[in-house]
Amino acid sequence: MADVYKNELKDSDWNLLIDESQTYISETIDTYNDTIAYINSHRIRKSARICWNDYRWTRPSGFLGKSVTAQRSQAFIHERENGFAPEEWLFDLEKTIEGYHYARIEPVHIKTGKHINEKYDLIFYTFNSGISQWFWVGEIREVEVISKNESNRIYKEYKAKRWWNEQQLQLEELRKTDENSEHLNVKSFVDWDANDLFNIRFRPEDVKLFPELQPFSKNEKPPSNHYNLPDAGDKPAFLTPPKVGGLRFEEVDDDNDDNDNNENTTIIKRNYSVGLRELLNVHYDLQKAFIKYLKITYTEDKIGKECIRIGYNTRVDVVRQTA
Incomplete structure (x- = not known):
């Protein structure tokens, strides 16, 4: 041009x-x-707490396991006060509109609307107050936070498809049949602002529910006790393979490593803030000299070099293996 x-x-x-x-x-x-x-491949990873649910977040499950924050707390928690939260339909993935499933989660509900139009990769966790245990639930890629106007549009679609009526009936049935949910407040769902009934959307194929709820390990702490959106941080312990101890021992070959003519000290180049510098690579000379010393001093032992630390993807320069 x-x-x-x-x-x-x-x-x-x-x-x-x-x-x-x-x-x-x-x-x-x-x-x-x-x-x-x-x-798109470097989206921000966030953690999101969701309320407890016994049906894998496909329908409400009642008061059991829900938040029991001390009554002295001034914070209003909908699940505690009313026995349910809209996020209990988070994984009712059969309900899609234009290829997306729409839902509402509390962590992105911010008055300033700062999350609207943002996309996050979210990992979800929950707390069962009945047994005082935190669990990892699953992950969703490319979760898009939607506007109030979009929420209102989806609400009308839900009404037209009678999905909203289905959700209301589920709550009414739960209140009638579950002895622990007789005080469940269905009216709070009926009166919910249509502009706020949905705040995220995602494609069902981007959902990865863990096969079973994974309890936090003894040393794990929740990213946050609150319904907010902290950075995801490290992967959950159960997704991180344990480090395996030990070394993959490689004994020195006398015919190759004791021969002074095998390898020469080389020049290596390094970039520093002041420019390119040439340095003597003395690593080989030091390693060879130390191996020679160990062989003379510990004649009965095996001497190895560049031994791999199993599970750590690192090496140990020189290793002495006792007889």
């Missing part, structure tokens, strides 16, 4: 500008697409 400078605009016309713009777009579209793909 030819540059059109300010002082040349008077000699240009719209057709030329349009042609030049089209040329620029066609020449840079691959770079643009690569950039968007990179951004």
Whole structure:
């Protein structure tokens, strides 16, 4: 594309500008697409607490296991006060509109609306107050936070498809049949603001529910006790393979490693803030000298070098294995 400078605009016309713009777009579209793909592959990972549910978050399950925050707390928690929360339909994935499942979770409910239009990869966790245990639930990629107008539109779709009525009936049935849920407040669902009944959307294929709820390990702490959106941090302990102790021992080959003519001290280059520097690579010489010393001193033992630490993807320069 030819540059059109300010002082040349008077000699240009719209057709030329349009042609030049089209040329620029066609020449840079691959770079643009690569950039968007990179951004999408580096989304922010967040953690999100959701209320307890006994039915894998496909329908409400009643008061049992829900938050029992001390009554002296001034914070209003809907699940505690009313016996349910809209996020109990979070994984009712058969209900999709235009390829997306819509839901509401408390952690992105912020008055400022700062999360709207953001996309996150979320990992969910929950707390069962009945047994005082935290659990990991699952993950969803590319969760998009939607606007109030979009929530209102989806509410009308739910009404038209009678999904909203189905949810209301589930709550009414639960109140009638579950002895622990006789005080469940169905009216709070009926009166819920349509602009706030949904706040996220995602594609069902981006959901990864763990086969079983995974209890936190003894040393794990919840990312937050509150219904907010902290950074995800390290992976849950059960997703992190344990480190395996020990070394993969590689004994020194006398025919190769004791021969002084095998390898010479080399020059290596390093980039520093002051520029490129050449350094003597004395690692081999030191390693060879130390191995020689150990062999003379501990004649009955085996001496190894560059032994891999199993499970850590690192090496130990010199190892002495006692007889």
